[in-house]
Amino acid sequence: xxxxxxxxxxxxxxxxxxxxxxxxxxxxxxxxxxxxxxxxxxxxxxxxxxxxxxxxxxxxxxxxxxxxxxxxxxxxxxxxxxxxxxxxxxxxxxxxxxxxxxxxxxxxxxxxxxxxxxxxxxxxxxxxxxxxxxxxxxxxxxxxxxxxxxxxxxxxxxxxxxxxxxxxxxxxxxxxxxxxxxxxxxxxxxxxxxxxxxxxxxxxxxxxxxxxxxxxxxxxxxxxxxxxxxxxxxxxxxxxxxxxxxxxxxxxxxxxxxxxxxxxxxxxxxxxxxxxxxxxxxxxxxxxxxxxxxxxxxxxxxxxxxxxxxxxxxxxxxxxxxxxxxxxxxxxxxxxxxxxxxxxxxxxxxxxxxxxxxxxxxxxxxxxxxxxxxxxxxxxxxxxxxxxxxxxxxxxxxxxxxxxxxxxxxxxxxxxxxx
Amino acid sequence: xxxxxxxxxxxxxxxxxxxxxxxxxxxxxxxxxxxxxxxxxxxxxxxxxxxxxxxxxxxxxxxxxxxxxxxxxxxxxxxxxxxxxxxxxxxxxxxxxxxxxxxxxxxxxxxxxxxxxxxxxxxxxxxxxxxxxxxxxxxxxxxxxxxxxxxxxxxxxxxxxxxxxxxxxxxxxxxxxxxxxxxxxxxxxxxxxxxxxxxxxxxxxxxxxxxxxxxxxxxxxxxxx
Numbered sequence: 001x002x003x004x005x006x007x008x009x010x011x012x013x014x015x016x017x018x019x020x021x022x023x024x025x026x027x028x029x030x031x032x033x034x035x036x037x038x039x040x041x042x043x044x045x046x047x048x049x050x051x052x053x054x055x056x057x058x059x060x061x062x063x064x065x066x067x068x069x070x071x072x073x074x075x076x077x078x079x080x081x082x083x084x085x086x087x088x089x090x091x092x093x094x095x096x097x098x099x100x101x102x103x104x105x106x107x108x109x110x111x112x113x114x115x116x117x118x119x120x121x122x123x124x125x126x127x128x129x130x131x132x133x134x135x136x137x138x139x140x141x142x143x144x145x146x147x148x149x150x151x152x153x154x155x156x157x158x159x160x161x162x163x164x165x166x167x168x169x170x171x172x173x174x175x176x177x178x179x180x181x182x183x184x185x186x187x188x189x190x191x192x193x194x195x196x197x198x199x200x201x202x203x204x205x206x207x208x209x210x211x212x213x214x215x216x217x218x219x220x221x222x223x224x225x226x227x228x229x230x231x232x233x234x235x236x237x238x239x240x241x242x243x244x245x246x247x248x249x250x251x252x253x254x255x256x257x258x259x260x261x262x263x264x265x266x267x268x269x270x271x272x273x274x275x276x277x278x279x280x281x282x283x284x285x286x287x288x289x290x291x292x293x294x295x296x297x298x299x300x301x302x303x304x305x306x307x308x309x310x311x312x313x314x315x316x317x318x319x320x321x322x323x324x325x326x327x328x329x330x331x332x333x334x335x336x337x338x339x340x341x342x343x344x345x346x347x348x349x350x351x352x353x354x355x356x357x358x359x360x361x362x363x364x365x366x367x368x369x370x371x372x373x374x375x376x377x378x379x380x381x382x383x384x385x386x387x388x389x390x391x392x393x394x395x396x397x398x399x400x401x402x403x404x405x406x407x408x409x410x411x412x413x414x415x416x417x418x419x
Numbered sequence: 420x421x422x423x424x425x426x427x428x429x430x431x432x433x434x435x436x437x438x439x440x441x442x443x444x445x446x447x448x449x450x451x452x453x454x455x456x457x458x459x460x461x462x463x464x465x466x467x468x469x470x471x472x473x474x475x476x477x478x479x480x481x482x483x484x485x486x487x488x489x490x491x492x493x494x495x496x497x498x499x500x501x502x503x504x505x506x507x508x509x510x511x512x513x514x515x516x517x518x519x520x521x522x523x524x525x526x527x528x529x530x531x532x533x534x535x536x537x538x539x540x541x542x543x544x545x546x547x548x549x550x551x552x553x554x555x556x557x558x559x560x561x562x563x564x565x566x567x568x569x570x571x572x573x574x575x576x577x578x579x580x581x582x583x584x585x586x587x588x589x590x591x592x593x594x595x596x597x598x599x600x601x602x603x604x605x606x607x608x609x610x611x612x613x614x615x616x617x618x619x620x621x622x623x624x625x626x627x628x629x630x631x632x633x634x635x636x637x638x639x640x641x642x643x644x
Contacts, residue, residue: 049563
C-alpha cells in the first residue's frame, strides 16, 4: 500500500470545485444527522464530515498556509498508513454515497462527491475492500462481477426468452434503443429481463440488447477508480456507437446510471447525439402517451409504497415518473413513506456496500430505519426501480423476517399490461 | 496604563492594520481557491441549473439559513438548529443594524442606513451570546462534534465570543470604566479580524461557492435542492 499514491490522487482531484467546498465546511456536524449509517449505529466516525476529513487534511497541508503552518508546528499530523486503513472502512463499509448529507448541510456541500473522491484515493492506494476488489477484477477479466460471461449471457437470454415467451433482440442493426441490464437483474432477477422486454415490445420500441455491451454495472465506479470506471463505460459507449443506436436505456441499476448519465461526460467522450436515460423514464412516457395500456387499479388492495433509490431519484432526477405509473396501477392504495422523494432514506445496500461482507452489520442496521418507515405507512408491498436496492430489500426482508412483498417497478408494469 | 491612549491605538492604528490583514487575507484565500482551476461540466442537464441555484438560495439564505428543510432532521438536533440560527440572527442584527456599528460602517463606506432601536438590538445580542454558550456546551457533549473539534474550533468560538461579550457589557456600563471596556472590545475585534482569514469563520465567503454548486448539481438533475 502506498499512502503517497492516495495523497497524490487527492491532490489531483482537488480543483476549485473541491477546494471551495472544503473551505466552506464550518464543522457543525449536522451532516451526521442525515447519514443512515450514523443514525443506525451512532458511530461518530461515520459522520460524513469525518469521512471527507482525509481529503480536507491533504488539501490543507498541501495547499493552504495555515495547513502548512500547523503541519510544521506538529498541531496537525500528516496522513498515515493507519489513517488510510481506517478511512477505507468509513468510506466503503459505512457509506452508500447516497448524498442525503448534502441536503442537510447548511452550506450545501456536495458531500457524496467528495466521499467518492476519498474512495478514488483509496483505489489508487490499493485499499479497496477485498470483496469489492474481487468483483472489480472479475468485471475486468470476464466482463461481469457476477459471472455473466459470453456463454452465460447467451444461455440466460435463451432461457428467459423461452420461459416467458418473449422476444429479445440481440445485436440488432438499425435498432434505435440499446437496453443494458445490470448483472443483478441477469443473475438474480431474470424475470425483470422478461418484463422489460415485454414492455418494450408492447410499446413497439425498436430496441436491442448487445452481446458486447451486455451489462451496465460499473464496479470501477463503486471502488472510485477513474481508470476502471472509464474502461467499463467504454464497453457500453463504444458498442452503442457500433450498433448505431440513438439512445441507451439503463435498466434498474442505480450506481451505473449515475456513472453513465451524470459522470461519463466529464471523464470520457460520449457521442453528442447519444441520449442516455433510465427505464423509469420510458415507463412513464409509454403510460402517459398511451403507447402501452395498463389495467388501471390492478394493484389496489394492500398498501403499496415506493422506495426512492439514491442514484435514480435523488441523484438521477426520476422522481415523478414512478409515481405517475403507480398512480395508474394503484390509485387507491399507493401511499408515500416519510421522508420520500429527494429526501428519502437510502436502503443501505448501495454504493457497493452489499458486495462487502464486512459491511453486513452496518447494512442491516441501516435497513432498520427503512423497516420503521415501512411499518409507519403500513406497507404490504414496496416497489423500487433499482435492482441493487431490491437485492438489499429482498435480503433484509428475509433477514428480519418481514411480511412485505418486494417488487421491481418494471415487473409490476409488465404484469398489468393489456395485450 | 493610559486606557485612553490604548483605546486610540486599538480603534485607530491596530484596527486599520487588522482590517487590512482581514481584507488581504480573505482576498488571498479567495484568489488561491479560484486559481486551483475549474473544469467545465459537460453533462447535458435535465433541468435548469440556474433554477436550482435560485431555489437553493431562496430556501437556504434569503428566508432563514437554518431552517431544516429535510424532514426529521430538525427533531434530531434542535439545539444546533435553534442556537445556530439565533446566533447568526443576533450577530448580523448587531453588526449591521446596531447604531454604533452602522456608524463604523458609515465611516468606512461613506454611507449609512436606518438602524434598529437599542433595546431590540440589545436583546438580540443577549440571545446570540446565550446561543453561543449553548453551542459551546453542545460541542463538548455531542459525540460527532467532539470528534471533529480541535483547538481551532475553540479559538473560533472564543474570538467571536469576546467581542460580543465585551460589547454587551460596554453597552450596559457594567463593572469597568467605559474606556477600559471599549479598549477591550476593540482589541478583541482586531484579534477577530486577524483570525478570520486563518480560520473557518471565512465560511461567510465560501458559503456562496458551496451553495451555488449545490443548486447547480440539483438543478442539473431536475431535483429540488
